[in-house]
Amino acid sequence: MSTRVAEGVSALELADYQKAVRLVLRHPLITTVHPDAVALATVRRWAEQLRRDLMDVLGYRLITTADTARLQRAHDQLDATRPALNKAGRPFDRRRYAYLALTLASLGRHGAQVALGELADAVAADATRIEGLGLDTARKHDRDAFVDAVTWLTERGALHLADGSAASWALDPERAEALYDVDREILTAIHQPGRVLQHLTSVRSLLDSASASSLSAGRRAQRLSVARRARRLVLENPVAYYADAGAELTGQLRAPALAEDLTRLTGLSVERRAEGIALIDSSGRLTDLRFPAGGTVAQAALLLGARISEVAARTGRHAPERLPAPTAAERLAVRADRLDLALPAGGVLDELTEDVREDMEADTTETLHPFVTTSWLRTRMRDITEQYGAGFAADLRGDPERLLERALDLLDAMDLITRVDGGALALPLLARYRGVTAEVKKRVPRQSAPPSEPQAALFPAQLAEPAGPTEPAAPADHSAADVPKDLAE
Known part of the structure; x- marks a missing residue:
């Protein structure tokens, strides 16, 4: 099922438009300061065309305001490869994710400014009610984790440091403090889930595939839903293997329209092999994880x-x-069951949707x-x-x-x-x-400083040529068109 991608974009401006597409795909939350000072203006210039194409091609919803651009992605699988990161580049652990969620909730109860110590006390009061969590500001370990959550929000502009230093507070909260201005608009953009959450009993219900078009929606709507899922599968993964998809999804993966749409939308090329299909990002313009790489x-x-x-x-x-x-269905079941072990046992309704659609198998x-x-x-x-x-x-x-x-x-x-x-x-x-x-x-x-x-x-390894026509190829530094995983997604 083909769509008319970038229909209103001239040939001379197509590269600029594709740059905006890659920008919003890589950064689901864009503000006046994140990821840089010019990103928001770039996206806002193409906002109308972006909204139309991202929905038609991928089923993604783009919401723009004066100070934010927020991409609500449709999720078909659970993916642990794109976590939130602290300033040192280390992934958030469960404690930091919990502090981030509680900080967002607490900021909704504060005014235009908040002191870091006051915010920590409010989060600590909520954390003590969660078994195994807690937040003791007398412990350096807890303070560091809390500051990582606050810094994540600061980097995105939800909080603006007005005075003091969070690093100094983390070292000695008795002698140092930090004062922040709160940006309500960005907080709203961050905490904007695509589904109502309070009645969910499994993480499977968060997935788009769990609530895809039913038979009552009509055959055309079903085809559109599967076509979007196929494009998302290629866009968000290093490779889409035909053996890992059902017959209907495989048909969409093999369709010429998929490659045409993704290439025109992102500016990247699609490579097909007997076992699968991959979106090639050899320049790293959309890739968040390069391979091969240094390190x-x-x-x-x-x-x-x-x-x-x-x-x-x-x-x-x-x-x-x-x-x-x-x-794919078996991998999803294992990951979902592990996450579901952390859900509260009471106060929830029965599962709202089927665990996995048949066409996921x-x-x-x-x-x-x-x-x-x-x-x-x-x-x-x-x-x-x-x-x-x-x-x-x-x-x-x-x-x-x-x-x-x-x-x-x-x-x-x-x-x-x-x-x-x-x-x-x-x-x-x-x-x-x-x-x-x-x-x-x-x-x-060096002579002056012998090691x-x-x-x-x-030295960088030398890559062999693809083994043969039956091997799905990938670029030397390809990680597919992955989008960094933020809590703002």
Whole structure:
């Protein structure tokens, strides 16, 4: 089902319009200060066309005000790969997410200004009523977590520092304070859920697929809903595998209109292979997670992935065991059940919608993938650390087990492998990185400051060509057109 994307945009202005599309997709909340001072003006210029195209193509709703642009995305799956981050780039833990939610609730009861200590006391009063949470301002650990939540809001303009310092308060709340101005409009934009939440009994009810068009909505509405879901699947994931989708969704993934719409909307290209389809973002214009990339974890993951891919290509008596991968519906069920354990047991209604629509399920034909064991992975990571450890960060070089876990998490997030009990399954996209080579090149130390230990850098790996026409390809630095996950989504 094709749509008339960017219908009112001239050829000369199309690149500028696509830049605005990528901006709002990457930053679901845009304010006068976030992500920068010019982003809001860029989006507001194209607001009417953006609202129309984002709804028609993806089912996303764009809400603009004088000081905000808020994208309400439709969610089809649970995704832990785009968390809220603190200023140091570390993901929020459960405590920080809880403090952020309670801070938003508390700010609704305050006036135009609030002192940090006063806000902390209000959040602490609410946190004490939640078993296992609490907020003790006498504990540095709790203060740091609370300040991370407040800083997240400050970065987006919901709070403006008028006086004092949050960092100083976190060090010594008895001797320091911080005063903030509260921006009600941005607070409203942040706390704007797409669904009524109080009666939900499962996180599945938050998903768009759980409340998609029913048979009573008519066949055309159903086709439109599936077409939007197919485009979202390609847009928000490194690759969309046909084997992981039902027949109707696969039909939309194979349709020429999908590639035409996404290419004209985002300015990126679509690449098809026998097993799936990927949106190519080789320049990183829309990608929030690049791969391959610099850093110890990304380099170790690339080298480990190359070794898994080599094993997966073996045939005959040396071929690895092949096992089926969990379907999208099965992965959703596992994640949802884990989250649902934290829901309160009482005061809720029965489940409002079906857990998973039938068309979320994979085809009945089982697809098998090469399997490698956990012990094999540990051995390969030790080998990688011994060979390339001079270019790795010292803390990870000395802890191969932690490096392995983080590398596997990254490969899993990129849809290169899927983790299963006892090991991992190699997915077709991993063949893109078969034959990777790397070298550690010694740096020349400065004469004035000789290092205490040899310095080295792991040079970028050389990528192999795609293994063949049956392998779904991805760019060298592709993470699909992922949108950073904020609580403002």
